[in-house]
Amino acid sequence: MKDVEIKHLDLIDFSVAWERMKQFTDKRSEVDLDEIWFAEHDPVYTLGHAASEENILFNDDIPVVRTDRGGQVTYHGPGQLMIYFLINLKRLGWGPKRFICELENIIISLLLKYEIKAERKGGAPGIYVAGKKIASIGLKIKRGLCYHGISLNIDMDLTPYNGIVTCGIESLDVVQVTDFTDITMNQIKEDLTDLIRDNSLKVA
Numbered sequence: 001m002k003d004v005e006i007k008h009l010d011l012i013d014f015s016v017a018w019e020r021m022k023q024f025t026d027k028r029s030e031v032d033l034d035e036i037w038f039a040e041h042d043p044v045y046t047l048g049h050a051a052s053e054e055n056i057l058f059n060d061d062i063p064v065v066r067t068d069r070g071g072q073v074t075y076h077g078p079g080q081l082m083i084y085f086l087i088n089l090k091r092l093g094w095g096p097k098r099f100i101c102e103l104e105n106i107i108i109s110l111l112l113k114y115e116i117k118a119e120r121k122g123g124a125p126g127i128y129v130a131g132k133k134i135a136s137i138g139l140k141i142k143r144g145l146c147y148h149g150i151s152l153n154i155d156m157d158l159t160p161y162n163g164i165v166t167c168g169i170e171s172l173d174v175v176q177v178t179d180f181t182d183i184t185m186n187q188i189k190e191d192l193t194d195l196i197r198d199n200s201l202k203v204a
Helices: 014-027 096-113 159-163 185-196
Strands: 005-011 035-040 044-047 064-066 073-076 080-088 127-129 132-142 145-153
Touching: 005 185, 014 035, 014 064, 014 080, 014 145, 035 185, 080 185, 096 127, 096 132, 096 145, 096 185
Parallel strands: 005 035, 044 064
Antiparallel strands: 035 080, 044 073, 080 145, 127 132, 132 145
């Protein structure tokens, strides 16, 4: 992915980032470079387009936004790295399953660098450590163009997860990178950038 452009949005309102993704996707041409955005968000619960609001069990004044991505309900907040993939899948000739697999490979490889053994779980997209979710994946694909992406728990307040049925899965616990190793957000961004640009990861 040497030709991909990586942008750092830092702390940004989720709805603002979402609107920018939609605008980018609507306006891009067939020859425009793909982009990957790194961001963090203020506290927010997000629902997939078909997600059930019943999976919000209680809410202590955290905003709720229904989005156009797939998946159920999840939480975003400071200390969680959002990795948004604005990718022309049609140009790659890839379908959603292939792309999700590649995204999962990136996170598994990243965590292995920190000696964290992560894995997939059949029928439940995302990445898990000892059965607990550390990264979620939700995508929107429109005319072969993808946006949204991955949320990776790094060093955040996990308490708001107690108010939801995370990803619509009962009794699903969540963990974060700093439960296993002492590392900064900036270091993870640097390591992730190296992985994305590694040609052996054939994401684009």
